[in-house]
């Protein structure tokens with residue numbers, strides 16, 4: 001490929017996703033299944049409710065016996081959740097009933113407690129109640145054998161409760177993909193160290209680790225690697241049992257940007273390495289031996305923005321999930337000049353505006369090294385290549401970051 005070719009962001013993402021296949025399925029207990037993507041449907045093992053149940057505390061009666069009120073009925077027994085009244089209800093009879101208890105045979109409605117007066121064995125119904133009122137019929141929620149949750153679904157807390165109710169304690173989900181990564185740079189030290197006069201603290205390792213985890217992957221931090229080919233190659237080999245390799249820094253064309261050349265000598269086939277975006281033009285993607293390899297820029301903001309745009313979707317695909325870029329609309333909080341040929345991702349605040357679209361205000365400084373602004377950003381304002389100048393109030397597309 002021509003070294004000058006800049007690939008559009010969407011095409012780069014498509015090319016990355018096209019090479020990625022989901023991890024193998026495994027059995028996962030519900031207690032560990034939050035955020036996991038189903039590899040197989042969840043089939044209901046029972047009907048819920050299993051019988052007609054009372055939805056209220058009160059008296060189970062025949063609706064015909066309470067059409068004219070007050071009605072006087074004889075209380076012949078009791079039904080609580082987990083225990084039924086064993087006999088059938090006859091004309092003029094009532095059974096004291098509690099929420100979740102099975103409706104006795106012959107009863108077809110509930111008179112709620114608040115509408116009754118009780119005198120020993122006698123209950124007076126002050127209000128009538130039509131057939132089926134306050135009754136949850138058998139199978140109202142779901143039937144046995146139905147597909148409650150479909151393969152490909154990312155499990156929410158409610159989904160997990162639903163699977164439990166279907167009496168499915170273990171689901172089949174894709175394995176969480178293991179993502180190996182390392183930073184390159186002779187200037188870098190780990191957080192907590194005492195940096196030398198020309199050194200800086202690596203922010204990318206911990207930042208990327210957190211993002212991988214948030215996306216559903218298992219981070220495998222290989223640390224900091226010096227700007228030397230053999231060190232980069234050695235680090236790469238430590239990633240070979242993982243599902244994907246991510247490098248940070250050294251992806252550009254400077255004398256010390258060795259990732260591409262070092263790994264290319266060791267089994268890397270580069271697909272592309274320049275993208276028409278800002279921040280993050282030098283972004284590399286290829287196949288390192290068997291695994292997908294993403295080379296992120298070293299500038300901390302570029303690294304995180306590119307990880308949001310390319311790595312998070314890749315992790316979603318590895319997990320068997322459906323990639324959907326979460327974008328929404330907002331109104332600009334200030335004017336912007338026309339854009340050049342690179343798609344721009346501007347760090348911005350996002351303010352709620354009641355019933356109107358929220359207001360996104362890009363920060364005046366957009367330096368791709370400034371983590372204080374990345375941390376303060378609520379969203380990225382996305383500007384297509386060659387967007388004309390925009391004024392405050394214009395509608396723009398934003399990608400929320402939190």
Ligand code: AMP
Nearest residue numbers: 183185202203204249250251297298299
């Ligand atoms: P590079 O992509 O290696 O040319 O790095 C671009 C810029 O990002 C340089 O100023 C590096 O010092 C900085 N940088 C690279 N890696 C990291 C890192 N892990 N944490 C913080 N800054 C970094």
Ligand code: MG
Nearest residue numbers: 184185249250
């Ligand atoms: Mg570097």
